[in-house]
Amino acid sequence: MLRHTAILAAALSVCACSSTSLDQANGDPNGKSPIGVRVCCARPEPKREEAVPEHEPALSANSVYFDFDQYAISEKYQSVVKAHAAFLTAHPDRYVQLIGNTDDQGGPEYNLGLGQKRADTVANQLILLGVDKRHxxxxxxxxxxxRATGDDETSRAENRRVDFFY
Incomplete structure (x- = not known):
């Protein structure tokens, strides 16, 4: 257990918060995303137990996948975002955490920025569909x-995603 704590502390000190994000490269001097969340990997794992509410079969897809080095939502995953937006607007007491992920290609800072851009893109789409941004x-x-540990394209494609946690 002590070894795991030391490894975790070392990992957090290395990636506490990125000093350069895609937003800074695009002109946002504060490094903030459009909805005000700083790019950072030092956050704890989501405390929510439920990736998708069990009683909502329409939400069986709880991830949106992206092409290599992209953060635009493809037509294939628009229905996933719309289903989650419908759930959130019908349940205004619920909150969602969108977790952006990348494959292992690229440097740590770039990948953190790209993961944030992916999460922000999904968040912005939810907002356009009527979800309160405070949720x-x-x-x-x-x-x-x-999610997948291989070095092949199939494994890497599985890791280029945004996950929904309620």
Whole structure:
């Protein structure tokens, strides 16, 4: 246990908060995303137990996937975002955390920024669909939380995603 704590502390000190984000590169001197969340990997794992509410079969897809080095939502995943928006507008007491992830290609700071851009893109789409922005939190873990561990394109594609947590 002590070893895991030391590893976690070292990892957090290395990636506490990125000094350069895609927003800064695009002219936002504060490094903030459009909905005001700083790019940072030092956040804890989501405390929500429920990735998708069990009683909502329409929300069976709880991830939106992205093409390599992209943060635009493809047509294929628009229905996923719309289903989550419908759920959130019908349940104004619910909150969602959007977690942006990337594959292992690219540097840590770039991947954190790209993961944040992906999460922000999904958040902005939810807002356009009527979800109150105060009920959305975005977080980027970059390449730190892979779903698949292989070095092949199939594994990397599985890691380029935004996950919904309620």
């Amino acid at each position: 959305i939190e975005t977080v980027s873990f970059g390449a730190e939380r892979p």
